[in-house]
Amino acid sequence: MALDSKVPQGPLKDKWTDYKNHINLVNPANKRHIDVIVVGTGLAGGSASATLAELGYNVKSFAYQDSPRRAHSIAAQGGINAAKNYQGDGDSTYRLFYDTVKGGDYRSREANVYRLAEVSANIIDQCVAQGVPFARDYGGLLDNRSFGGVLVSRTFYAKGQTGQQLLLGAYSAMNRQIARGKIEMFNRHEMLDVVVVDGKARGIIARNLVTGEIERHSAHAVVIASGGYGNVYFLSTNAMGSNVTAGWKVHKKGAYFANPCYTQIHPTCIPRSGDYQSKLTLMSESLRNDGRIWVPKNLEDVTAIREGKLKPTQLTEDQRDYYLERRYPAFGNLVPRDVASRAAKERCDAGYGVNATGEAVYLDFAASFERYGSEQAKIQNISNPSAAKIKELGQEIVRAKYGNLFQMYEKIVDENPYETPMMIYPAVHYTMGGVWVDYNLMTTIPGCYAIGEANFSDHGANRLGASALMQGLADGYFVLPYTIGDYLSDDIRTGKIATDTPEFDAAEKEVTERIEFFVNNKGTHSVDYYHKKLGKIMWDKCGMSRNKAGLEEAVEEISALRKDFWKNVIVPGTATEYNEQLAKAGRVADFLELGELFAKDALVREESAGGHFREEHQTEDGEAKRMKEFQFVSAWEYKGEPKDAVLHKEALVYENIEVKERSYK
Amino acid sequence: MNLTLKIWRQSDANDKGKMVDYKVTEISEHMSFLEMMDVLNEQLVNAGEEPVAFDHDCREGICGMCSMFINGEAHGPDRGVTTCQLHMRMFKDRDTITIEPFRAASFPVIKDLVVDRSAFDRIQHSGGYISVNTSGNTQDANSIPIAKHAADEAMDAATCIGCGACVATCKNSSAMLFVGAKVSQYALLPQGQVEAADRVKNMVAQMDLEGFGNCTNTGACEVECPKGISLDNIARMNRELMKASI
Numbered sequence: 001m002a003l004d005s006k007v008p009q010g011p012l013k014d015k016w017t018d019y020k021n022h023i024n025l026v027n028p029a030n031k032r033h034i035d036v037i038v039v040g041t042g043l044a045g046g047s048a049s050a051t052l053a054e055l056g057y058n059v060k061s062f063a064y065q066d067s068p069r070r071a072h073s074i075a076a077q078g079g080i081n082a083a084k085n086y087q088g089d090g091d092s093t094y095r096l097f098y099d100t101v102k103g104g105d106y107r108s109r110e111a112n113v114y115r116l117a118e119v120s121a122n123i124i125d126q127c128v129a130q131g132v133p134f135a136r137d138y139g140g141l142l143d144n145r146s147f148g149g150v151l152v153s154r155t156f157y158a159k160g161q162t163g164q165q166l167l168l169g170a171y172s173a174m175n176r177q178i179a180r181g182k183i184e185m186f187n188r189h190e191m192l193d194v195v196v197v198d199g200k201a202r203g204i205i206a207r208n209l210v211t212g213e214i215e216r217h218s219a220h221a222v223v224i225a226s227g228g229y230g231n232v233y234f235l236s237t238n239a240m241g242s243n244v245t246a247g248w249k250v251h252k253k254g255a256y257f258a259n260p261c262y263t264q265i266h267p268t269c270i271p272r273s274g275d276y277q278s279k280l281t282l283m284s285e286s287l288r289n290d291g292r293i294w295v296p297k298n299l300e301d302v303t304a305i306r307e308g309k310l311k312p313t314q315l316t317e318d319q320r321d322y323y324l325e326r327r328y329p330a331f332g333n334l335v336p337r338d339v340a341s342r343a344a345k346e347r348c349d350a351g352y353g354v355n356a357t358g359e360a361v362y363l364d365f366a367a368s369f370e371r372y373g374s375e376q377a378k379i380q381n382i383s384n385p386s387a388a389k390i391k392e393l394g395q396e397i398v399r400a401k402y403g404n405l406f407q408m409y410e411k412i413v414d415e416n417p418y419e420t421p422m423m424i425y426p427a428v429h430y431t432m433g434g435v436w437v438d439y440n441l442m443t444t445i446p447g448c449y450a451i452g453e454a455n456f457s458d459h460g461a462n463r464l465g466a467s468a469l470m471q472g473l474a475d476g477y478f479v480l481p482y483t484i485g486d487y488l489s490d491d492i493r494t495g496k497i498a499t500d501t502p503e504f505d506a507a508e509k510e511v512t513e514r515i516e517f518f519v520n521n522k523g524t525h526s527v528d529y530y531h532k533k534l535g536k537i538m539w540d541k542c543g544m545s546r547n548k549a550g551l552e553e554a555v556e557e558i559s560a561l562r563k564d565f566w567k568n569v570i571v572p573g574t575a576t577e578y579n580e581q582l583a584k585a586g587r588v589a590d591f592l593e594l595g596e597l598f599a600k601d602a603l604v605r606e607e608s609a610g611g612h613f614r615e616e617h618q619t620e621d622g623e624a625k626r627m628k629e630f631q632f633v634s635a636w637e638y639k640g641e642p643k644d645a646v647l648h649k650e651a652l653v654y655e656n657i658e659v660k661e662r663s664y665k
Numbered sequence: 666m667n668l669t670l671k672i673w674r675q676s677d678a679n680d681k682g683k684m685v686d687y688k689v690t691e692i693s694e695h696m697s698f699l700e701m702m703d704v705l706n707e708q709l710v711n712a713g714e715e716p717v718a719f720d721h722d723c724r725e726g727i728c729g730m731c732s733m734f735i736n737g738e739a740h741g742p743d744r745g746v747t748t749c750q751l752h753m754r755m756f757k758d759r760d761t762i763t764i765e766p767f768r769a770a771s772f773p774v775i776k777d778l779v780v781d782r783s784a785f786d787r788i789q790h791s792g793g794y795i796s797v798n799t800s801g802n803t804q805d806a807n808s809i810p811i812a813k814h815a816a817d818e819a820m821d822a823a824t825c826i827g828c829g830a831c832v833a834t835c836k837n838s839s840a841m842l843f844v845g846a847k848v849s850q851y852a853l854l855p856q857g858q859v860e861a862a863d864r865v866k867n868m869v870a871q872m873d874l875e876g877f878g879n880c881t882n883t884g885a886c887e888v889e890c891p892k893g894i895s896l897d898n899i900a901r902m903n904r905e906l907m908k909a910s911i
Binding site: 070125126142276477 | 697730782783797805823
């Protein structure tokens with residue numbers, strides 16, 4: 001099947017408006033006869049469910065958590081971008097579009113990104129109308145901050161809990177529809193397969209996670225909004241339950257999977273402390289506005305620090321290597337995420353890591369204490385302030401800006417970051433790859449859509465800060481409700497989709513057999529044993545930098561691990577009860593397939609772009625080197641084993657932006 | 666550290682349930698409490714026993730999924746944290762730790778430490794929203810200025826994560842802090858005024874219907890709340906209810 005992105009004709013800035021003016025609509029009376037399934041209740045799924053229900057469709061929403069409000073969008077800290085230009089600093093739809101395409105290293109689809117920028121301003125209006133308490137200035141107007149190395153202030157925020165507040169907004173909109181009976185909510189349910197009837201997505205098989213019951217649900221369309229697959233690495237900043245299963249199941253039933261190797265590894269996370277570690281914690285990117293990143297210049301100092309004989313505060317300025325400022329004088333500590341992460345890895349690989357594991361660098365606020373403190377002393381008219389007084393005044397300012405993050409750090413690490421520099425290291429955070437979708441957000445299965453982080457469309461090879469929340473809400477509130485109507489206009493006479501059909505029988509049988517296998521297999525190793533092994537292969541060989549030999553090994557090792565899993569995994573308990581190990585076994589089984597496709601995709605992509613860094617493709621001074629011949633989306637078709645997957649290419653055409661080298665020097 | 670754990674085991678809602686003792690060894694003080702539970706569960710799985718079921722997801726203190734009543738306190742002995750943010754350095758070698766589910770008539774046990782908090786969702790369905798459709802044509806976000814202190818106070822109320830620690834802590838199993846926080850968020854904002862009277866009446870009625878107890882002002886909920894939601898929110902809810910009733 002040839003890939004058709006279905007991007008409308010016409011000038012970039014008119015595409016979306018023209019599209020909306022010409023699509024088919026469904027009359028309100030007919031919407032009552034149409035059912036839509038939405039899997040996932042984060043920003044994308046929650047906003048889509050609420051909006052589709054408001055329009056009059058019958059929505060069935062599924063969440064594996066005990067309430068829609070717990071989806072992992074809730075953990076986003078920093079903010080949400082929108083081209084409102086409230087600060088009058090020259091922002092515009094075009095600039096947001098430009099920054100996003102460039103930030104993605106020219107690997108995203110122009111028309112989708114422009115539409116995203118276009119609807120971004122509506123998101124803020126909508127959320128304020130819902131009662132989202134965004135930060136405001138003393139005049140009562142909305143405040144903005146700067147984010148992710150762009151040149152304007154376009155980020156709206158609610159303290160360090162922007163994701164929480166936006167999700168609670170979408171949840172409140174859902175609640176209104178649940179109360180009206182327009183959304184039927186299935187909490188503690190997990191989608192385990194999609195059902196395709198006559199080539200169209202017509203329902204899902206779900207498992208009730210409390211009773212273990214296998215259920216059939218039919219609909220005229222199925223929307224996948226299940227988030228990213230960062231947990232393929234075992235350790236990531238994702239929630240423990242975040243998984244690829246919904247996306248992977250539709251892939252196995254015909255949806256192409258795009259760019260699996262594009263992963264965002266976020267530079268400022270709390271380093272791991274031991275083998276028992278279950279997840280990694282992110283510290284907002286905003287910290288890089290005021291913190292300076294360094295490691296010692298001399299290896300003897302590194303050893304002394306690791307042995308506890310030397311404290312970082314004892315090193316003089318000329319014994320420190322502020323490597324980002326050294327390598328990137330123009331952007332310094334504010335280079336984009338992919339660049340900052342790789343630079344930290346380079347220093348640690350060279351032996352300069354400052355903790356026991358050798359995987360940590362310092363993020364130091366001493367210079368900010370000094371700078372803010374001196375300024376405060378002037379403002380408060382204190383003459384000849386002592387160094388201690390300056391530090392104290394400076395710390396007050398930093399506390400006001402990042403107090404909650406400093407407290408979070410201290411709770412986890414048990415060190416006071418006001419007195420000693422923080423230690424940070426990159427961690428897996430977001431996946432730009434995902435289910436391939438066209439301009440309508442429809443996958444290659446008719447009637448099956450993918451929105452939010454679950455799809456691949458808007459961020460190319462690297463996502464800018466504060467753009468994930470924007471994309472999730474844009475897809476759910478403002479894009480899907482239009483595009484899905486155009487498709488559903490053919491279904492007004494279809495009537496209810498029956499679930500007692502051979503297609504549902506077959507899908508349910510497949511799901512049941514797999515579950516029976518897990519609970520009956522008398523294996524020797526726990527699910528986590530395999531998940532941790534997979535994570536280690538992924539991190540070592542498909543992590544921040546990749547090479548041909550390592551990726552080839554990864555393909556082999558993951559394939560062997562998967563075979564071992566299907567022989568020797570042990571799952572305690574039964575299939576007819578609350579059984580977290582059983583749920584996890586299914587998720588890890590899918591990660592074991594995705595992981596191999598991921599390595600294969602990284603192997604095929606013989607270039608470096610954004611978060612995908614191939615050691616063979618770098619400039620003389622170690623920067624990522626894009627290749628013109630790889631200006632395409634890799635969309636993989638399922639053919640059985642991941643090694644047999646077939647590559648389809650969607651060429652990326654840039655008519656409204658000049659493709660340039662990204663330089664931050 | 667070597668520890669003795671006394672954990673509530675209950676196979677399903679109908680089981681009577683009982684406390685069971687477990688031993689864990691070589692626990693690092695840097696582990697989070699849930700990582701210690703992971704160690705126990707891995708041990709149980711490898712021994713062919715059923716692991717302890719507990720709710721958890723984000724493990725960074727924001728999703729509100731984790732619960733657990735540890736040594737008689739919701740979310741354990743530390744202040745201002747959820748169970749997933751509690752670290753083992755709060756305990757000593759050879760300690761005995763008691764771990765129970767959040768207990769309340771309105772939070773029935775599903776299994777072991779997992780409880781059903783859907784009563785909270787149903788309270789929200791009864792009025793925890795502002796009735797506005799998604800159109801893309803709402804008025805510009807800056808057309809209604811909102812005083813900074815009102816926006817900040819609404820934000821403080823809105824930081825509630827819906828974990829249920831307040832209910833589990835309260836001797837009356839009252840949900841007033843939870844409901845008060847939601848009522849307050851909207852009561853403090855101009856967008857929430859139109860439906861304010863109906864909202865507070867409906868949410869309080871649903872809260873009573875779910876069987877949550879009344880508030881007797883002991884203030885334990887505020888102490889145990891991982892997000893520091895203030896008792897002022899309960900006072901504000903009572904004021905709103907009074908206003909709505911006359």
